Amino acid sequence: MLAEVQSEASSASGAVSSTVIARVTARKAVRSGFGWGLVFGFYVATQALAYATSYPTVASRELLVQEFGSNPGVSALVGPATQLDTVPGYTAWKCLAVLAITAAVWGILSSTRLTRGEEDAGRWELLLAGQTTRRGAAIQALVGMAAGLVVLFITSGVIIVATGRRSDIGMGTSGALFLALAIVVGAAMFSALGALAGQLSSTRRQASGYASALLGASYAIRMVADSDTSLGWLRWLSPLGWIEELQPLTRPNPLALVPIAVLTAAAVALTVYLAGRRDLGASTLPDRSSSKAHLRLLSGQAGLALRLMRPTLVSWAAAIIAYGLLLGSIAKSGGKIMTSSPSMQLVFERLGVTGAEAYLGFALLVMAMALCFVAAGQISATRTEESSGRLEYLLVRPLSRTSWLGCRVALATGILVAGGLLAGLSTWAGAAANHAGVRFSPMIGASMNVVPPALLLLGVGVAVYGALPRVAVSVTYAVLVWSLLVEITSGVVNVNHWMIDTSMFHQMAAAPSVPVDWTTNAVMVAIGALSALLGLAAFARRDLKGE
């Protein structure tokens, strides 16, 4: 990547090279924006189509309204459900909150990566020694990110508009575009806030932390606002509340774009102002650069890895617990809808599962997906230790490559199993609190059922890392995103079963609604373990490679 920047800087001359930061940033932002635009677009399409096919009759839709339309718990979590009896109303409710938050997280991660991350890696130093000022560099990076946002909007917008044209969906073009806009403004606001946080803090991680705290606060405020109608005014204090106030597809209210635009513009302006006032690599806020020594974990490489991963693991654990509680608490209503048709009820009765368990069988797929992201993150963290040169400090000491990588794989396996348990237990707890009739032991089985796809992905990642370290991270994420896309689309479109079989998630049994398929799980784990062993062998026989 450095070489890329260097060659751009040296090949282009004069006026051309002065926009190199904008172009490099734009290239990365556009690539990512396109990919996530596809994910967002297909997510909306899936939800709309699934609703249209699952609830074709007025009666079935009314049942849905009864269950969710006035459920304050659900309303607090993902916003109030209005017009659940129409496809656009359901789609907006099901997609807006989830995708706006996802977009906001994307905005934070990509903007801190493309601004503070590039600066931390020392790539800007090279360019700033040339013709660009610090302020100019910040403006260019912001312009590059804006290009990514435009592509995110266009990609997701095109798919949503195309979906809306189906007669059984019936979303107008302007309505569909307004939904896409409502999602993308979440990314825009938090990209700007992420860039601002990058000016205030001294590392990328710290910047992401500040921006994520803002996102968490705005989610919490919106949650309170939606839990009680008398507190609705609070929504105007939260950026996520403004997005909700846009009410796309139901009662569009463009007025809510005003605070969104003001916040984004203010954050951008402040970013540019601060960028010119601080030193490269320094922070605006005072930085805690000294600390007492905390040696408890640092007695070896395993402890070091845990210590370095701790912040990430804590946030994943919090997210999994929160989502588990949410799934558990809506399982009862979800189950009632699933078993509303007598024929389905008969099927589940024959299988000996309750409605809530049937619902969770499908809902827990999301946990399997989340654990796969954790697994991919482990591969990425492993590779970073090597590419940054830090691994050498361990490997020039009496520590073999096999024990280093083996220890990381073992740790990652433990983390994934713990994650699965956490997912199962929190879901069970959420369900138990709502007396949803979810039994404990099937949930423990189900919680172990979400782990094998992640272990398979981990093994494949280790194999690629062992043999071709420079592409390991991209290949791992590519396998993951491919599986996600196949899984999401196969629910709606008729896809060739050979293609569906390439998705790890498709191999998973929908426990606890059906018994766990331990044979398939064992095969997945075995393939993962075998791949990991191959990766370990290859790693011991290759050169260490930097970026």
Place this chain on the structure above:
Amino acid sequence: MASHAIKTFALTKRFGDTEALKDLDLEVSEGEVVGILGPNGAGKTTLIRLLLGLLIPSGGRAEIFGLDCHSQTVEGHRRLAYVAGESNLWPTLTGAETLHLLGQVQGRVDTQYREVLVERFELDVTKKVRALSKGNRQKLSLVAALMTRADLLVLDEPTSGLDPLMEQAFRTCIAEARVHGQSVLLSSHILSEVEVLCDRIGILRAGVLVEMGTLAEMRHLSALTVEATFDGAVPDLSRVPGVTMVEVLGSSVKCQVNGTVEPLLRVLADSGVRELLSREPSLEELFLAHYGSASTGQSDASNAR
């Protein structure tokens, strides 16, 4: 057999089409301090990374205390400490945490000596690595390696980024290591550093060890560059003993002197010299003088990690 700290047998490393190291045979005896000199891209870092087992040889092999560098890395590394030219430590750990961790992984630390080193290098160990300057990170790396009192120190341009005072502290440490009977392999492109510290010096050029010997044996390499400006006519210096590469530019002259400068000084003093400048030739100039200009333009294979 184990009287060698380092021994390589026709050690070869290729990166794609580039041959970074060709059939290299190098021996470092126990207790010996050996310097490896060479311009950028000569293969110094490649050699060291092969010795550490971070790279896998394309041909030949290397031993540390009779232990194979590729198949017996763990045993070899118990007796070795390494400092790289660039310190990429964990940014969120403090200096004290870093030293503790690396000591634990190494499994052997002279804690008393560690405190001496921390003091000597004026290191603030409460600071997080990310808040340290390049030079301070380098000092942290040095302390982490030296505190183990390893039998063999492998140092790859260890003083990059250090100020002159700290460079002095580093030289003290190497002198102590010598007294302790530790062996040292020091790669550098700073001639004076190697001259002061090393028993034997090897010169690496384009992946080949072109010279290897004691300082006395290498004396023919250490020419002095002298530039003089005269009031009157420039005298003919080409016949003065020890003087080579005479270049006349108007009223000034530039030449190289091998061995004693006395004959040259006598001629200069008699010819009405107005300004006199003398300096040790850079390594680059030595290479140019000894191997012709073709020797330096090699690709930077040592940067290929």
